[in-house]
Amino acid sequence: MKIVVCVKQVPATTEVSIDPETKRLIREGVSIEMNPFDTYALEQGILLREKHGGEVIVLSMGPARAELTIRESIACGADRGVLLNGRPLGGSDTYATSYILSQGIKKIGDVDLVICGKQAVDGDTAQVGPGMAAHLGWPQVTYVSRFVESGPLELKLERMHENGSDISLVKLPAVLTVLKDVNIPRIPTLKGRLNSRKVDITIWDEKDLETDPEKIGLGGSPTRVVSTRKPDARDKHTIVLNGSASNSARELVQILKSRIEL
């Protein structure tokens, strides 16, 4: 099985803020990590390779430093990595990103399975996996919570939704997005770490990928961020109750009862 796992390098979201003057994202000093949801995608790729043989290729689009995230994946057990990097690729929205990644998958060639995380924590869109499936013309299985049966040509999977779950069958090649429920990701071994420092990471730019210049980067993105701001702190009058527990409770219940018929 030739498996591609898509991993994204993301900023630690809790540390991100906006510069009040320039209105731009402050990136300096913000730590970066592998998108937490992608660790489950990676582990699943490794589990499938252990069962069926083949290789796990980690694919990431991002700045040069995203190479670190690829090396981290190799330390965990991926065989090799491909970084899609080039100035014209920057500023891509989910449409352009999924197009570029799908070009990378085509160039890798003979891929049986693409596994993505449920979503990336920076944008929380969950759109790149399905977008790739559409660009490739492959079936997708989203929100996968369990691998019921896996064969080299077909997978039986459980999907989760708000009100329940279902069992489905998909013929490969396909694109999956997986939930935390699928496995418990392993941590890198010492040998893995040493190995990850030595391997060469393949780097492709827009020319290597033969991308349509009209479909990449800021210019190739149908959506555009026109403004950003800090979340509203709702400005309002708060009644503060700071007496004894029983007094506060009594006052609150009075307020509550006057507001609603229970």
Add this chain to the structure above:
Amino acid sequence: MKLTDTEIADNYNDVWVLGEVVDGQIHKVTLELLGVARKLADKRASGNSKVVCLLMGNKVNGLEKNLFYQSADRVIMVEDESLKYFNDLIYAAVVSRLIKKYKPEIVISGATSKGRSLMPLVAVQIETGLTADCTGLDIDEESGLLLQTRPAYGGNIIATIKCENHRPQMSTVRQGVFKAVEADNSRTGELIREGVLEEEKQTRFTVLSEESYGEDSKISLHDANIIVTGGRGVKSPEGFKIIHALAESVRGAVGATRATIDSGWISYSHQVGQTGLTVQPKVYIACGVSGQIQHLVGMQSSDFIIAINKDPDAPIMQLADVAIVGDLFEVVPEITKLMSN
């Protein structure tokens, strides 16, 4: 595909809502979206923008009435056996074909697991942009474009997004963000029927069976008038007992912060916030919740917010209508006692 201004002005009208059906009923989020779709359509200067609901499923006949009551001008109904289970590929093929045929200007769907699987497939198939999980939708008066507002970076940033040269403009929206309009039982509209093509049914993906969580495990956070939420301040799984007791005494539902779920004190289905549910009850009672932005985005449009916290400076205390400074283990049982009487 990039379009020119005249191509857009000449061809694209109407605001579409992709309807969703659960257990034979119209999903609440669909009704909420019809509410906002009405506002958007009415704001379009052209004056001939209709609210259209596309409803697909294997047993959806008859459900159109409700959609008309809730402000749809037109319902496009696709009833077919092949739509019994959610096969994204069949659904997407039909939606993409119908969008190309009718050329709506705006298409919105619930940010449910189905909506979030279907919409990005469709957006790429018809080559347009899509904005996920919008918390605000409006029409820009000057340009007539859809302004899509959404949180990013775990809610630390609110971004406004436009889709200028591609049509339709597409967004998904979580349940609870918008309000449904009052049903008007005298309203009616136009019903159009469409089908599923044979070739659209041939996919390399098959749903074999479906399982629905039973009634009792269905936590109706969305339907509850009152939600009592426990945060890390409840300290342990046992600590949630007093939260459940209060919720029971006010006939409410139990919510939770991600911190408590990550600690394994309560299940994910209770999570309120950025990566959980967006709720909008009449009363929201936050107990031992600090009020980090990721939690606030999921509950800040509740009508009335009560916070119980030891720390008077916790962010939730600023947002609250009533802030009780105190130990939740003392205050919460007192409230339960008074409410039970």
